[in-house]
Amino acid sequence: MKKIDLNCDMGESYGAWKMGADAEVMPFISSANIACGFHGGDPATIRKTVKLAVDHGVAIGAHPSLPDLMGFGRRVMRVSPQDMYDLVVYQAGAVEAFARAAGAKLHHVKCHGALYNMAAMDEGLSEAMVKAVKDLGSGVILYALSQSKNFEIAKKSGIRVAGEVFGDRGYSDDGTLAPRDQPGGMIEDAAASARQVLAMIEEGYVTSLNGKRVPVAADTLCLHGDQPGAVAFARNLRNVFKERNIQVAAP
Numbered sequence: 001m002k003k004i005d006l007n008c009d010m011g012e013s014y015g016a017w018k019m020g021a022d023a024e025v026m027p028f029i030s031s032a033n034i035a036c037g038f039h040g041g042d043p044a045t046i047r048k049t050v051k052l053a054v055d056h057g058v059a060i061g062a063h064p065s066l067p068d069l070m071g072f073g074r075r076v077m078r079v080s081p082q083d084m085y086d087l088v089v090y091q092a093g094a095v096e097a098f099a100r101a102a103g104a105k106l107h108h109v110k111c112h113g114a115l116y117n118m119a120a121m122d123e124g125l126s127e128a129m130v131k132a133v134k135d136l137g138s139g140v141i142l143y144a145l146s147q148s149k150n151f152e153i154a155k156k157s158g159i160r161v162a163g164e165v166f167g168d169r170g171y172s173d174d175g176t177l178a179p180r181d182q183p184g185g186m187i188e189d190a191a192a193s194a195r196q197v198l199a200m201i202e203e204g205y206v207t208s209l210n211g212k213r214v215p216v217a218a219d220t221l222c223l224h225g226d227q228p229g230a231v232a233f234a235r236n237l238r239n240v241f242k243e244r245n246i247q248v249a250a251p
Contacts, residue, residue: 004203004220005248006248007030008033008224010026010049012039013040013042013045013049014037019040022139025230025234028235032059033108036092038065040075047102049097061110062091063088065091073117080124081127084128084129088129106136109133109140114144117177122149130153142154144229146217163220165197168191170208170225178208182209183209185226193233193237198244200245223237
């Protein structure tokens with residue numbers, strides 16, 4: 001039986017600003033990436049999202065980002081490897097503390113937005129991120145873009161790493177995510193998303209926007225909770241997985 005982890009970026013509301021349909025999506029996923037306050041999220045939101053995950057038996061992950069509330073963590077900033085290490089440990093520590101207070105534990109770390117994309121292609125930032133996850137201890141898993149530099153460095157380091165793929169994003173020929181504002185960068189049709197997902201899980205490849213088959217290792221599949229129709233996407237994927245005898249479980 002094939003197995004896939006279905007993860008979702010969550011807890012990205014901030015103060016009076018609400019984002020995503022966390023309560024509606026949570027029953028369909030197996031792991032949650034919880035914003036740590038730098039691009040979204042705040043202490044109360046972290047606490048509530050952790051409890052929601054615990055109530056549904058969903059693995060708890062930290063979703064650290066660049067310090068960019070106004071840009072939602074999607075604007076590139078120049079950071080050093082030491083900055084990367086500090087950003088990951090500091091933010092993951094917040095989620096880890098709330099998880100411990102709820103009688104659970106931190107399961108994984110998945111960086112957000114620009115920080116995620118920067119590490120996917122930069123050796124120094126990747127090494128710093130991997131060291132941060134290793135130093136968090138307790139077998140914390142790193143979720144990294146499948147087949148990226150970050151993924152390969154994590155594998156060589158000996159920490160647990162899950163190759164992440166995306167069902168609602170288009171891909172470039174080099175296996176990186178196409179920009180969101182590029183035509184095809186966001187996949188909004190549930191059927192098209194399901195076709196891409198099945199190819200990645202069952203065949204081990206994704207078709208880029210230019211038509212190139214790019215090899216991927218699909219350990220965990222991301223569903224963006226802030227996109228319109230996230231609940232319908234999640235429900236459709238679970239139905240497809242059931243039909244194809246694909247088990248959904250956290251790594």
